[in-house]
Structure formats: structure tokens, C-alpha cells
Amino acid sequence: MRVLGVATAADLLRLLLIPGLAWAAYRDIRTRRVASGLWYPLLAVGALAFVVEAAGAYPFADYAGRLFLVRAGFSLFFLVPFSVLAYRMAAFGGADMKALVVLAVAFPTTPEYVVPLWILPDVTWLHTVGFPAHPSALGVAAMSALTNAVLFGAGYVALLFASNVAARRLSPAMLVGRWTAVEDLPEVHGQLIRVDGLRPERGLDLDALRMYLRWRGITLAAVRADPATRRDPASVGETYPPTDGAVHDGPRTDGGTGSDGGFEFPEADESSSDPEIGPAAAGTDDGDAGTDDGDAGTDDDLWAAERFLDDIEGSAYGTTPETLREGLERVAREDALWVSPGLPFLVPLFGGLVLALTYGDVLTVALGAIGVA
Structure with missing residues (x-):
């Protein structure tokens, strides 16, 4: 049941996470550090939204209730272990892992928002727009956020490569590195790269x-x-x-x-x-x-x-x-x-979530456009 015709109570609760995740993304850019204490209230709000939605779907006897269980099971029993495993394998940082766990708990389904718009100059003409515009078939917003974030990351690598080619800095490190003045290193996050033959290796x-x-x-x-x-x-x-x-x-x-x-x-x-x-x-x-x-x-x-x-x-x-x-x-x-430079992953993850809530799963839309999905 939508509150004021806009969204369900669970989906409105989920909006409370957006400022906290935006702050985490900002801190990731600025210092690559996010205080651990930030994640506890976000997880609590996400868990409350999960419980509210689960209570609405109980006793899970109809199709919608069973579909909720499937999506929640995927989110909790795939995305949470995946984030922990990625952290253990050093593919994620600690904050990245915690952020994805919060998303998995808070967004096991795709929220639906109906936004009223008054079309000027006739303010009496009320029009509504639903978000996301293109929800994924899987229907797990946390997975859509992760997919979008990975695509953002791939775009970042492509831009890095293109900028090095444009500057004629041809090196095995051009796919993963940025040519940086040593005097700028005190203000830069990342790792030095040493090139051994055709193989770039991370250094200090x-x-x-x-x-x-x-x-x-x-x-x-x-x-x-x-x-x-x-x-x-x-x-x-x-x-x-x-x-x-x-x-x-x-x-x-x-x-x-x-x-x-x-x-x-x-x-x-x-x-x-x-x-x-x-x-x-x-x-x-x-x-x-x-x-x-x-x-x-x-x-x-x-x-x-x-x-x-x-x-x-x-x-x-x-x-x-x-x-x-x-x-x-x-x-x-x-x-x-x-x-x-390393990609502050909380930034594309936050952007991926916002995109998932407004537009949808970019990969699903792209595959559908070419007839794959």
C-alpha cells in the first residue's frame, strides 16, 4: 500500500539511506576512508525496511509473497557472501563490502515511486511519473546497483586509456595508470606502478x-x-x-x-x-x-x-x-x-544505486535493445 500515493512505507524508509550513502561516497573521494560507525545506522534502517516489506508479504502464500522470498534470498544469500568473498580476495575494500551488505539488506527488491508532476502553465493538470523507468527482470535493486557500478568502473578504465592515448603516453601501464608528477603525490591516493617488460606491477x-x-x-x-x-x-x-x-x-x-x-x-x-x-x-x-x-x-x-x-x-x-x-x-x-589511482568504488556504487532507482538496470536495458534479453 502506497503512502500518499507515492510509495510503500518500506520504500520511503529506503530513501533515508541516500544521504548516508552520498556522504560515504564523498568521503571515499576525499580521503578513501569511511568511518565504521556510519554503517550501523544505515544497516538498521535497511533492516527495518526489510522487515516492514516482509511483514506486508507474509504469509507468502500468493505469487507476490513467494516472489519476495526468492528476491530476498538472492540478495541475502548471494550478494552478502559475494561482498565478503570479494573483500577477502582484496577486490573490495572494507567500506565497499559494508556498503554492499547494506544495499543487499535494504534493497532486496526494486522500490517503486510515483512522483506527481504539475504541468505548467495549467497547474491543474496533474501527471505522474513512475520510477524506476526500466526495472530489471530480476527485480533486486541491490544487484542492479552493483551491475551499474561495474559498468561505471569499466567506463572509467576506458577513459583512462583514452586520455593516455591522446597524450601519447604509450606504455603497458596506460590501461591502469595515470602519469603523475612526483610533486603531486602527497595529494594523490593510489599505488606506484613499475613496468617490468610488458607487465605493469603495483609498487608502493x-x-x-x-x-x-x-x-x-x-x-x-x-x-x-x-x-x-x-x-x-x-x-x-x-x-x-x-x-x-x-x-x-x-x-x-x-x-x-x-x-x-x-x-x-x-x-x-x-x-x-x-x-x-x-x-x-x-x-x-x-x-x-x-x-x-x-x-x-x-x-x-x-x-x-x-x-x-x-x-x-x-x-x-x-x-x-x-x-x-x-x-x-x-x-x-x-x-x-x-x-x-584506484577507483573509489563507493562513488560508482552510489551512482549505480541512484541510476537503479530512477532509470533501472543499464545492462538489462542494453541487452534488451539488442535482443539478447
């Missing part, structure tokens, strides 16, 4: 690079200005919280201060010969600097990479000492590098 994660620079309390410009000194593990003195490497959360590695909190880069001591680093960074006043971790403080630990990974007590996005050293050598000597 730029979030890990920011973590390392924040841990040392230096900027990327300082590394490039004197890589020989920075390469010496004895040059690491006092260290600082590495944060999680997000661009806008914490101190900026171009020398500024993050706008979302965090600490500032340390003030240089007047006796320090290098204004980019703290008073102990030269390693002359701190006898223990770089020696607390055994071999991690020896000359063999170039860039103090092992010491960094030991200090942060984490993986820094799977970074190894060798990957970190290789990446630092490259950013120290090159002016531009291939970077795999």
Missing part, C-alpha cells in the same frame, strides 16, 4: 608513503632535495605518529597541516642545519636513534624502512621494507611516475 602504496613521511616528520620535497642523507638510517631521530596515510587526515606531506586534525610537523631547532626535520633528525644527539631494533638501525637498513615497519606495528597496506625502499628511490630521482 601512496598511503604508506605518507605514513612514512609523517613518521619521520619530513616532507617529500626534503627527501628529493637530499636523498643521500635521508637514505642513511642514522638520519632518523625522533619519530611521530604515522596516522593512516589519508591525504586530508593528519599533517600534509607537502609541508602544510591537515585540515581535519592531527599533529603538525615539528618545529625545526635553531641549531639544526635542516629546516625540514626536527632537532634529533641528524642522529647526532640521540644515541639510541635507529639502534633500538637490532639490525633495523644498521647501515643495511636503508631509509630506516625496517625500523619504520617495526615501529608502527602494522603492515602499512602490505608494504615490505623492499617495496618501501624501491618506492623511495623512485620518488627521490624521478620527476613523474605511473600511478594506479
Whole structure:
């Protein structure tokens, strides 16, 4: 039963998810981080909508009731395990997985909205428009959102390839990478790409690079200005919280201060010969600097990479000492590098949901147009 002739109570509840998902997409673009606490209220609203719709279909004796069970079963027992498996295989990030779980619970069927329109100049002429315009035959909006998101992602890859061709940057990395000035890396999310023959391989994660620079309390410009000194593990003195490497959360590695909190880069001591680093960074006043971790403080630990990974007590996005050293050598000597920007998947997923609720499943429409579906 539609409320005010617009939509069912369950479908109106589902609209409450849109602002939260839009915020998640925005945060994914800005920082590639979404607070875990966001997903609990969204999941609660989605579960409430699910229960309301299930109560309306109970006792599932007629065709509509049984169809609801089939669609709900597909959404919960296919899409939820799929999202978890994709996360375990590193195809999804944690936020991507949670977003798809929320969609699977909240949108096991396709909502129907009837929007009244007053046609001017005769405002007494009332016309109604139904959404989505082309619902899929499967009728699971969560699946339509995922399908649309995948198509958006494929379009992104095609645009990336086309832009590289137009710029005549012909390389095995042109399908997955963007040619990026090293000076811009502090403001970029993604991973460095190294090309080995015809095979592009992912290298240092730029979030890990920011973590390392924040841990040392230096900027990327300082590394490039004197890589020989920075390469010496004895040059690491006092260290600082590495944060999680997000661009806008914490101190900026171009020398500024993050706008979302965090600490500032340390003030240089007047006796320090290098204004980019703290008073102990030269390693002359701190006898223990770089020696607390055994071999991690020896000359063999170039860039103090092992010491960094030991200090942060984490993986820094799977970074190894060798990957970190290789990446630092490259950013120290090159002016531009291939970077795999990575697609903030919450953005196409949100766009895919909005498209699914207004237009429908793009793949279904396309296949129908060519007579396949």
C-alpha cells in the first residue's frame, strides 16, 4: 500500500539511506576512508525496511509473497557472501563490502515511486511519473546497483586509456595508470606502478608513503632535495605518529597541516642545519636513534624502512621494507611516475544505486535493445 500515493512505507524508509550513502561516497573521494560507525545506522534502517516489506508479504502464500522470498534470498544469500568473498580476495575494500551488505539488506527488491508532476502553465493538470523507468527482470535493486557500478568502473578504465592515448603516453601501464608528477603525490591516493617488460606491477602504496613521511616528520620535497642523507638510517631521530596515510587526515606531506586534525610537523631547532626535520633528525644527539631494533638501525637498513615497519606495528597496506625502499628511490630521482589511482568504488556504487532507482538496470536495458534479453 502506497503512502500518499507515492510509495510503500518500506520504500520511503529506503530513501533515508541516500544521504548516508552520498556522504560515504564523498568521503571515499576525499580521503578513501569511511568511518565504521556510519554503517550501523544505515544497516538498521535497511533492516527495518526489510522487515516492514516482509511483514506486508507474509504469509507468502500468493505469487507476490513467494516472489519476495526468492528476491530476498538472492540478495541475502548471494550478494552478502559475494561482498565478503570479494573483500577477502582484496577486490573490495572494507567500506565497499559494508556498503554492499547494506544495499543487499535494504534493497532486496526494486522500490517503486510515483512522483506527481504539475504541468505548467495549467497547474491543474496533474501527471505522474513512475520510477524506476526500466526495472530489471530480476527485480533486486541491490544487484542492479552493483551491475551499474561495474559498468561505471569499466567506463572509467576506458577513459583512462583514452586520455593516455591522446597524450601519447604509450606504455603497458596506460590501461591502469595515470602519469603523475612526483610533486603531486602527497595529494594523490593510489599505488606506484613499475613496468617490468610488458607487465605493469603495483609498487608502493601512496598511503604508506605518507605514513612514512609523517613518521619521520619530513616532507617529500626534503627527501628529493637530499636523498643521500635521508637514505642513511642514522638520519632518523625522533619519530611521530604515522596516522593512516589519508591525504586530508593528519599533517600534509607537502609541508602544510591537515585540515581535519592531527599533529603538525615539528618545529625545526635553531641549531639544526635542516629546516625540514626536527632537532634529533641528524642522529647526532640521540644515541639510541635507529639502534633500538637490532639490525633495523644498521647501515643495511636503508631509509630506516625496517625500523619504520617495526615501529608502527602494522603492515602499512602490505608494504615490505623492499617495496618501501624501491618506492623511495623512485620518488627521490624521478620527476613523474605511473600511478594506479584506484577507483573509489563507493562513488560508482552510489551512482549505480541512484541510476537503479530512477532509470533501472543499464545492462538489462542494453541487452534488451539488442535482443539478447
